[in-house]
Amino acid sequence: MYIYMHNETATGVTNDLAAVRALLDKHAHPALLLVDGVSSICALDFRMDEWGVDVALTGSQKALSMPTGMGIVCASPRALEASKTARSVRVFFDWKDYLRFYDMGTYWPYTPSIQLLYGLRTALDLIFEEGLDNVVRRHNRLGTATRLAVEAWGLSNCCQKEEWFSDTVTAVVVPPNIDSAEVVRHAWKRYNLSLGLGLNKVAGKVFRIGHLGNLNELQLLGCLSGVEMVLKDVGYPVKLGSGVAAAAAYLSNSTPLIPSRI
Ligand SMILES: Cc1ncc(COP(=O)(O)O)c(C=O)c1O
Structure with a gap:
């Protein structure tokens, strides 16, 4: 097997x-x-x-x-x-x-x-x-928007090849002077935002943004804006709104009308 x-x-x-x-x-x-x-x-x-x-x-x-x-x-x-x-x-x-x-x-x-x-x-x-196809497309939009935000923050994706990028979770690599577990702790304590910890080899080095399931574009933007505030709080020089702007610019062009409301 x-x-x-x-x-x-x-x-x-x-x-x-x-x-x-x-x-x-x-x-x-x-x-x-x-x-x-x-x-x-x-x-x-x-x-x-x-x-x-x-x-x-x-x-x-x-x-x-x-x-x-x-x-x-x-x-x-x-x-x-x-x-x-x-x-x-x-x-x-x-x-x-x-x-x-x-x-x-x-x-x-x-x-x-x-x-x-x-x-x-x-x-x-x-x-x-x-519609299952629409669900898959929505996850692709959410994954793409998250990756655009990560790029705008000047951070990198733990996944190094584009063809392997996951549309359900993004592991974000933090600079060596920042402990990613602190990012996760702070997000929870201050903003009630649940991020994923880095596990095993990447513990302390990455935090994870989950973008799967019953999640829409606006919920994701709320999460991304929370991540920006957390990054700023832990000392990473992020421009507030930069990731959200990149994600929103993409989502405003790619989000379809809700079929049942057309
Ligand atoms: C890909 C994958 N396999 C297995 C598991 C384990 O699932 P469970 O904790 O329900 O046993 C997880 C949990 O996150 C997972 O992400």
């Missing part, structure tokens, strides 16, 4: 799944392709069938904008077949139990979290009402 991360949440990198599939095919590799789509599915372009993904998984807490607590798994016929002879130890997440109950109708082998299932219904209704 080959396990691949579609979107790397810690560094804001989106991997090219189509290329991974092509590589496996080129070598006629028999591995099953399992994709961690926790910070991509329902926000980035993801094509389970076209890319020959065998198992895709996500969580309720990211692009679905729900509380934490629900894992969502989708398996291909090939993966279901392979699971019949797989010898790995399984207990709670044994598909066999779920599939047996599905055959009987909408039943579950264990007590389901009904409130999360209602939440999922609503989250999907919102996504389908907007």
Whole structure:
């Protein structure tokens, strides 16, 4: 089994799944392709069938904008077949139990979290009402606007190649004299703004701006203006409004009319 991360949440990198599939095919590799789509599915372009993904998984807490607590798994016929002879130890997440109950109708082998299932219904209704393609486009706009703001602040993206830029999260590298954890702490304490910490190798070096889920252009601009104030407070010489202006200039040209209000 080959396990691949579609979107790397810690560094804001989106991997090219189509290329991974092509590589496996080129070598006629028999591995099953399992994709961690926790910070991509329902926000980035993801094509389970076209890319020959065998198992895709996500969580309720990211692009679905729900509380934490629900894992969502989708398996291909090939993966279901392979699971019949797989010898790995399984207990709670044994598909066999779920599939047996599905055959009987909408039943579950264990007590389901009904409130999360209602939440999922609503989250999907919102996504389908907007249209999945439009959701992906909106994330691209939000990602682009964030990157323009970062550039205007004179800071750099932790992701070094444009083709890997993530449209769901941007990890911003701070100058060496600034501790990025302090940026995150200060944002929380003074402006009630939640930024992401840098993790492991990039701890103290980057902070993260999440831009996924039920988020619109104006909410993002509010976040970007908060980041500017935080940067100024921690001693980074930022011109207030510079990132917001760059993002707003782009968004005012690219944001479409809301379809249901045309
Ligand atoms: C890409 C990715 N995979 C896995 C996880 C882990 O999810 P969980 O904390 O729900 O186990 C995260 C959490 O942020 C993530 O971003």
